[in-house]
Amino acid sequence: MSNRLEKHYLFTEEFPYLRTNVTDAIKLLKESFDKYDIILLTGSRGSGKGALLDKFFTLDEKYSHENKDFITDVNVKYNKTNNMIVWPNIEEFNLISSLKIDDRIDENLDNLELDRLKTISSFKKYNQDGIKQLFQARDESYEYLNTISLRLGDWLRNSAAVMKISYNIDKISEQMVGKGLFNYNGENKFTFTGNFRAFHRAIQSDLPKSKKIKILEQIVGPDFGPEFFNNILKFEKDPLELELNLSITIPDLLKYDDQYWSGVLKLIQFIEKKDLFMETINLDNKNIRGWFINIGKTPTDWFQNNLLQSQIIEISKEIGYKWDDVSGIDDNINKMIKDIGNK
Amino acid sequence: MDPPDSPIPSPQTVNKNVLSYNLFDKIRSAYVQKEMASFANTNVRAEISEGDLNKIFINEMERVLNQDPYGKHTKSKFSSASKEDEVYLRFAEVIMFYMWSPLDENTRETIQAEVRDMRKMSNLARVDDVRKFITNNFGSIIHRWAKNEKLDPKKMEYLEIGEICKKCLEKNGLPIIPDKTNDDYSNLDLKLVLKKARSLLIQLDEFGRDSNKVYVSQIRVLLERFYKMYYKYLRTIPSYKKLFNNVYEGKVSTGFRLYKEDPKRFRDFSGKKFVTIRELLFYSQKAIQANSHYGNLHEIYPNVSLSKIKNIMHILNSSSHPGPFDYDMIQFKKNTKSFINNLIRLKLLPSTVVFYRLEKDAFGIHYKGNTLDGKVFVMLSQEGEEYELGKFYLVTSITYPAYLVGYAASA
DSSP, rough: GGGOOOOOOOOOOTTEEEEEOOHHHHHHHHHHHHHEEEEEEESSSSSSSSHHHHHHHHHTSSSSSSEETTTOOOTTTTOOOOOEEEEEEEEGGGGGOOOOOOSTTTTTTHHHHHHHHHHHHHHHHHHHHTTTEEEEEEEEEHHHHHHHHHHHHHHHHHOOEEEEEEEOOHHHHHHHHHHHHOOOOSSSSOOOOSSOOHHHHHOOOOOOOHHHHHHHHHHOTHHHHHHHHHHHHHHHHHEEEEEEEEEEEOOGGGGGGHHHHHHHHHHHHHHHSSSSOOOOOOOOOOHHHHHHHTTTOHHHHHHHOOOOOOHHHHHHHHHHHOOSSSSSSHHHHHHHHHHHHOO | OOOOOOOOOOOOOOOTHHHHHHHHHHHHHHHHHHHHEEEEEEEEHHHOOHHHHHHHHHHHHHHHHHSSSSGGGGGGGGTOOOOHHHHHHHHHHHHHHHHHOOHHHHHHHHHHHSTTTOOOOOSSOOOHHHHHHHHHGGGGGGGHHHHHHHOOOHHTTTTHHHHHHHHHHHTTTTOOOOOOOOOHHHHHHHHHHHHHHHHHHTTTTTTOOOOHHHHHHHHHHHHHHHHHHHHHHHTTSSSHHHHHHHTTTTTSSSSSOOOSOOOOOOGGOOOOOOOHHHHHHHHHHHHHHOOOOGGOOOOOOOOOHHHHHHHHHHHHHHTTTSSSOOOHHHHHHHHHHHHHHHTTOOOSSOOOOOEEEEEEEETEEEEEEOOSOOOOOEEEEOOOOOOOOOOOEEEOOTTTOBBOOOOOOOO
16 A cells, blocks of 8 residues: 555755655654644754655645744734644744843843743644644754743643654665765764755855865764765765654643543533632633643643642542542542543 | 741731731732722722721631641631731741741641641742642732732733742742743753853854854853852852952952952952953962862862963854854854853852742751752851851751741842
8 A cells, every 4th residue: 555655755856965755754744733733843953844844735735834933923913724833943932032131130030031921922822722833943952942941841842742853874874885985894883963954055155165074074974974075976866865754752741532631621620619719721612632732731730730739639539539548649630530531 | 956946926926027927918918909909890899998808808818727738727826816916827837837847746747647648848948839828729819919019010911820929929038949931040040041051052053144143142141141140159158259359359369350440349349240250260260279278169160271261252242242253163162062061060050049048047047048959058157066157058857947037039
């Protein structure tokens, strides 16, 4: 059956030195867009995140999209003819903040993050409106996002299905050896950062060749960078064959089934009848799952964050759940949710 | 060791200069104002006074305390006080319980039996539990409270109620231990500030792009922030303050020279000038290395040549000026990354920001601090048999619960 599938390749005309098969990646993207509300697409610098998405959106009209820029048009009204928003490299989010050194550094911090908060709030608003969003980030995104904006990093880590681009270095190595470019004794594998775009940029750049090589050594790999660039013309008629691998990791928040979410809804409705103050939950459309994705917390975290342990235990008694002293509080809350969901 | 000298008031008196009274009063004001506002356009307003609403608040607080797992046990202790005082004193004890768990043995057993799985009593301030107690019971008044605290209303629009409550608590002196979602506080975390700067390096484009200047400018801002905070932090430790004084005023011979506009006396130096702080740190480190009587001091600055640091700083400074920005980004990235890594490794760099408050307990008067990663330590303000003045000691489970009497923002 797979033989009948049409194969898809990336930028064969723009960069004929590579033949990058993205057939499986396109298939996984399609399935993921159907399933998940927020996706974080990661890959090393120049690995083809943008090119993959461009290819995808030209292939299937069902998925219309709008590229938005969170620096300039995050608050522009959404165009309803599209069903998805694609955000540029999220690392650039750092540019939003206009950090200013104040004379008294400890006193004016409150103002520093306002722009960021507004932007994150806009992301969440799109999610509330049921519009799918795709964020792009480099491989280092987890650590990076958590330094540029803990709130954003935390939200994406908890709420987004994370897709990662990679290339099989062994296969690339085999081809390079096959073409007589590397002396390979089975041990001296080259390092490769996955940055193919760097070659494209090097070709276009006006810098002297020695400088280009120096740059490629650093951003592509000390061996692969110079070897591939010096011999690039050899690949024009016989391109390096690649497969863009796409893997996906699903956070806990996206793993729960409908019955679980039904239990969460029932439990919250029960608690709301009690005289306890909690964060306001908009349950108009009963989209409890979407609401939790928006806040980026699992139900167990949320209950613990909003209620004292004594209150949780009291509620468990009221709904007839038998608290399990051996299990921890997380397990008990999850069992409680399943229990009430089954009723 | 003497028993703790508790500043908690005796049952019959109300000390209005303590944190818990401040909180009680703020919650009361917000409650009364919110109720007044809700009656604003009704006939009820004419019939209800602020005094009435105050009484309603006291009753409401009493109801809350009666339902609280710890609050209900405080009921019988303060029978001789007026109702308002009694309710306040019970509130104060509940807040102290949530923050520090300063429980007597009998009460502790009773509470532990009632609230299963309660965490081990600790002397680490648990501001989150105070926040939960307030938002669960008085969540509807938090926005009004934030308004009274003059917190930026624009910002409050984007924060969850728990976050707003934390900000109100902070305004009243509770040490806020930032959690992983607090972007603001990450700017107070010295290591995170450095890591942010290091992260920005990966954005620099080796082929040369206009955005390089913007990113380098942001790195400069972060490093400037780091230097000022780090210097300010070290200056709170007497032995390092003395070292800075000696280097600054030339009492110790180093290559340090004052700039024209720098004041001659160290005590007049405000610590705002980036370049002076940098050089003071550099030459103070040289003084530590060169003078044996500073041998007990830790390394406070990386052992990197001044010219290397100046090269980095020159590029950082250029990013803030108009004109072309054409530097070798490969070399800059390499040097700056290595320099920042050396800064991150410094021993005296607190792993996280430190929130101090003055305390008085078995250790005598001292400053107690929380770090972002949950460590608690004390800095003593008086000599003790086993304690040296000005040094920090990690607080372990053997220390007595401490009672909060005040709070000073980060050092």
